[in-house]
Amino acid sequence: MSQFSRSQSASDFHEPLRAKVVGFSHVLRHHGFQVGLRETEDAVRVAAHFLCADFAAFRDGLRSLYCLSQEECGTFDPLFEGYWAPPDGASRITPPSTAPRKERREFPGGLDLTTGFGDAADVEQSTRTTSGASTLEVLRTMDFSQVTPVDQVRLERLAARLWRRMYVNLPRRLRGANWKNRLHFRRTMRRNLSQGGDPLYLVFAGRKPRRPRLVVMLDVSGSMELYSFTFLRLLYVLQRRFRRVHSFVFSTALEDVSGVLAARSLGGALAALSRKRIGWNGGTRIGDCLHALVREHGGRVFRQDSVFIILSDGLDTGEPERLADGLKAIGKLARKVIWLNPLLGIAGYEPIARGMSTALPLVDVFAPAHNLESLLDIERYLVK
Amino acid sequence: MKRFSDLEALDAGFRRLGYMAERSLLTPLFLLTRLGRPLLLEGHAGVGKTETAKVLAQLLGVELIRLQCHEGLDVNSTIYEWNYQKQLLAIKLHEKSDASPESIERHIFGPEFLLERPLLRAVTHKDGPVVLLIDEVDRADEEFEAFLLELLSDFQITIPEVGTITATHPPFVVLTSNRTRELSDALKRRCLYHWIDYPSAEREREILRHKVPQITEDLARQVVELVQSLRGLQLEKPPGVAETLDWAIALLALGLTGLDEEVLQATKGCLLKSTEDFRVLQSQLGSLLAAAGD
Known part of the structure; x- marks a missing residue:
């Protein structure tokens, strides 16, 4: 068995073997793997060492080189079989021609929740042809109930980008406090360079800015129908972007969906959601659900710095007193209670519905949530 | 340090130390020692990711340097920090001497004022390579991943005041992740990847x-x-x-x-x-x- 090491160059190896491995890299790249020169080079070394000696180890070795995730490992095995050892009767996978290929993207389909969002090809096509600053501006301010299936995808991408920016920005906005607890030596030295090194001006290390925890509760009852699916999809983006988010959906009962939304793909998340027994488009019992949140999950999801966000139109069928009690209990657990109401975006809306008027004095922030722009405003409330 | 001629020897070694590794895990480990690429292990909690690195270090007969990741990790706690108090004292002491400012500067940014943190220690280790375990890297902030890139691809660390320190003996790096969040592709592409499943x-x-x-x-x-x-x-x-x-x-x-x-x-x-x-x-x-x- 040949020994191998980093010092050997790939060109030291047998030409046909090299060509074969390069071909395999092409196949993988064609199937969406990120394969660079370095992977191929190392793969040649692995092939030279293992191919004849231990076929299973050869496969394991290449898998660890080429794959970046568990999902890719799943795609890898059949491709490997098809290229290196096709079963009897099956044709061998050959490297694709170098002609530019048509890019295709997997779009989650065949699910109850995802249907109605248009054909994937359709979406891709129009995403390509129309984009630009003005379109993005329109998207940011478009009412969620008006969003077309085509815009839906663009909206999610935009939301992912903006939320990411918010995630990075937040600690910066939170900084600048002057807790005088500990000297910051590096900054002190830098500050006093002009004094010849005498520490005249002391700089103190502030407390490390921490991103607040979010607990989000989304109303998926009938009256929210126009908004809840969009919110759900945005919540998915949020859940994946922020690590300290707990997501719940509710109508007549409360359901913890944090784990489900943390799934790898939106399609997977929505499929898992549709398996759960959630009263989609049912009535609304906000008070009961708030109590359920406090009772069953309160200790787990709330910390001192938690911010509680409820996304609901406030059209409650339960008792107003129960809603008030629930909000009071949450107010004791969370640092801040934010109520986002999509109806607030409608001109002339007044929060006079029974539930809403009870809740209003008990929340810290009452704000609209009918478009992306208004949702992004929560950055402001998180900092204050 | 011991070396392993083939997978059988590695398998036997792991068994001797009480770690029953699946065959599919042994190959990436073998490649880790040969190709010198870091190995990223992902898998559910309790499938023996951390243990793998520990056993590997024991088996190779080298030191294990462990960095437990958590939110808020930064350069100062993982790579290096200057010993500021000592530097200030040194400046004071040199005030009376007639040393030139340049020589004082060279002095106070010398190795004796440098506090080595785990990553730098893994790179500057004198007697042979070490196994560097970066545990639960998904718990660290995304910014921290960027610090790791230079180390993982070239086994070197750059300190502005000193220059670039390249590892004399490249460490064997094992990263583990519970997949509470997705790691960046840049990080993953520098590593061998293995998903540890529950055992059969x-x-x-x-x-x-x-x-x-x-x-x-x-x-x-x-x-x-x-x-x-x-x-x-x-x-x-x-x-x-x-x-x-x-x-x-x-x-x-x-x-x-x-x-x-x-x-x-x-x-x-x-x-x-x-x-x-x-x-x-x-x-x-x-x-x-x-x-x-x-």
Whole structure:
């Protein structure tokens, strides 16, 4: 068995073997793997060492080189079989021609929740042809109930980008406090360079800015129908972007969906959601659900710095007193209670519905949530 | 440091140290020692990711340097920090001497003022390579991943005041992640990747027999069957190998030789860790026990 090491160059190896491995890299790249020169080079070394000696180890070795995730490992095995050892009767996978290929993207389909969002090809096509600053501006301010299936995808991408920016920005906005607890030596030295090194001006290390925890509760009852699916999809983006988010959906009962939304793909998340027994488009019992949140999950999801966000139109069928009690209990657990109401975006809306008027004095922030722009405003409330 | 000629030797070594590794894990480990690429291990909690690195270090006979990741890790706590107090003192001491400012500067940014943190220590280690374990890298901030890139691809660290320090003996780097968030592609592409799955029933029995030698063959079979079918249910926290071992030890401590409903009720806390999971277990109790009993 040949020994191998980093010092050997790939060109030291047998030409046909090299060509074969390069071909395999092409196949993988064609199937969406990120394969660079370095992977191929190392793969040649692995092939030279293992191919004849231990076929299973050869496969394991290449898998660890080429794959970046568990999902890719799943795609890898059949491709490997098809290229290196096709079963009897099956044709061998050959490297694709170098002609530019048509890019295709997997779009989650065949699910109850995802249907109605248009054909994937359709979406891709129009995403390509129309984009630009003005379109993005329109998207940011478009009412969620008006969003077309085509815009839906663009909206999610935009939301992912903006939320990411918010995630990075937040600690910066939170900084600048002057807790005088500990000297910051590096900054002190830098500050006093002009004094010849005498520490005249002391700089103190502030407390490390921490991103607040979010607990989000989304109303998926009938009256929210126009908004809840969009919110759900945005919540998915949020859940994946922020690590300290707990997501719940509710109508007549409360359901913890944090784990489900943390799934790898939106399609997977929505499929898992549709398996759960959630009263989609049912009535609304906000008070009961708030109590359920406090009772069953309160200790787990709330910390001192938690911010509680409820996304609901406030059209409650339960008792107003129960809603008030629930909000009071949450107010004791969370640092801040934010109520986002999509109806607030409608001109002339007044929060006079029974539930809403009870809740209003008990929340810290009452704000609209009918478009992306208004949702992004929560950055402001998180900092204050 | 020891070297391994082939996979068999590596396998034997791991077994000798009590780690029953799947064959598919051994190949990436072997490549880690040969190609010098870092290895990223992902998998559920309790499948032995951290243990792999520990055993590897023991087996190679080298030091293990461990960096436990958490939110808020930064350069100062992972790579290096200047000893500011000492630098200030040195400046004061030199004030009376007639040393030039340049020489003082060179002096106070010398190696004796540098506090080495784990990553730098792994690179500057004098006597041969080390195994560097970067544990639960998904817990660290995304910014921290960027610090790692230089280290992982070229095994070097750049300190502005000193220059670039290249490893004399490139460390064997093992990263682990529970996948609470997705790591960046840039990081992953620098690594070999392996997903550690739960062990097969046969392998798990082997582990059980090795770690809990007093267990009877029959009980080991029942325990493993039940744990394996539990993992097939939609649980919040499916039991890992560590839970299997805990449970087997608990059963032995109670002097039990077989499984039934009462036993399972009394000891379920060893396997499952949340009330939701208890509820699932309750609803599936009959079928689980029937499957394990066969």
